[in-house]
Amino acid sequence: MAVRVLGYLESARNLTGSAAALGGLALTFAGFAGPYWPVVVGGLYGAGALLAPPRRPPAPAFEEPSSRLDELRADLVTLRAYLDRVDLPTGAAERLAALTGLLDGLLAPGWVSEALAEDPEGVHGVVRAVRRDVPECVDTYLRARWWTRLAPGARAPEEELERQLTLLHAEAQALVDGLRETEELRQRSHTKYLEDRGGGVPPVGRPPEP
Template identity: 40%
Template sequence: MAISDRLVRYLGSTKNLVGSAGGLAGLGLHFTGLAGPYWPLIVVGLYGAGALAAPPQRVTLVIDDTVARTGRLRADLDGLLARAGEHRLPAEARERVDVIASVLRDVLLRSDVLSDSPDLMYEVSRAVRTDLPTSLETYLNLPRWYAVRRTGHGTAGEELIAQLDLITASVMRTAEAVYDADHRRMRDHTRYLRDREPDDDLGSPPRAG
């Protein structure tokens, strides 16, 4: 099995790809009649030269668990929403939960950005595993009569709405930070497109012919 794994890795390696390109060049010389009777040796030699000249494969020892972590967070979020959906929630609260879940699902698709930012990953994880479940669980554990009872601080439902608004603001800030890198790349590309064009050509129609 170990030999088979090494063989599979080598077949996809840069050395094999470059060597194969050299071997194909040798075959091209043979088909054009330039390699002579020793063309097999030329093919092998060009393959070997290409494989030796190719840069070595980069050693990767650090395991990036971001994709697995975002997958677990998505599963936790889906499980939380399914369990909460089995219980009563005020309509306004349910609307806010849907918005929060939608934003979090979008952010969790960007494992490429989250892998480079432990702070953003922490914010997403905290929203999914602490902030949102704590608010929903505390409210849902209240008796219904108490949840709608108005005190000097308002109802428990109003308190839940206030908490969900704060969570919404937090996940929105996290999402903005995640997508800010894409926006910067867009601005950089706009600047590049402008800089490569002469000023007098901006806004003028393309020349015919």
């Protein structure tokens, strides 16, 4: 109870109301309130308390979206360490290097990863590629390769792995293209804003009209 009372005494409502009440006392001493000065002072206090902005709790401070990618960057390092221990055919190794290169670029700290962090579906795609798709592609290839040595199948595991990595690279490239298009749209929107503002500057490559 004492804490609540002390909290109210320090609140903006009480301080504003008290300031208004002091103004009422000043009017009383100046002779404007007369015998009704308690009503005037009380009324001004109540009006001031009502006009004061309400007390509000501070909003929670959540992590910046880009900071959530730190754990994913660490997972990519772990994935690379795993891939370095795996013997892959040349074609698959080249496709895998191209794919991990795209993932590296997307997760590199800076404005690129900040743009990625604002795209929940894009982040989900990268998480899925790093934590599930790539490890599963490589692991199933290693398993299938062993079985194929005992009993050759209809399709070589190397071909299947290259096909899988090609599909994953296409998904990552589509994400990169989407983020690039977003930046291009932002740039064009700013150009349109400048044109609508009436700058009168002709487009690049077109001479001004006489």
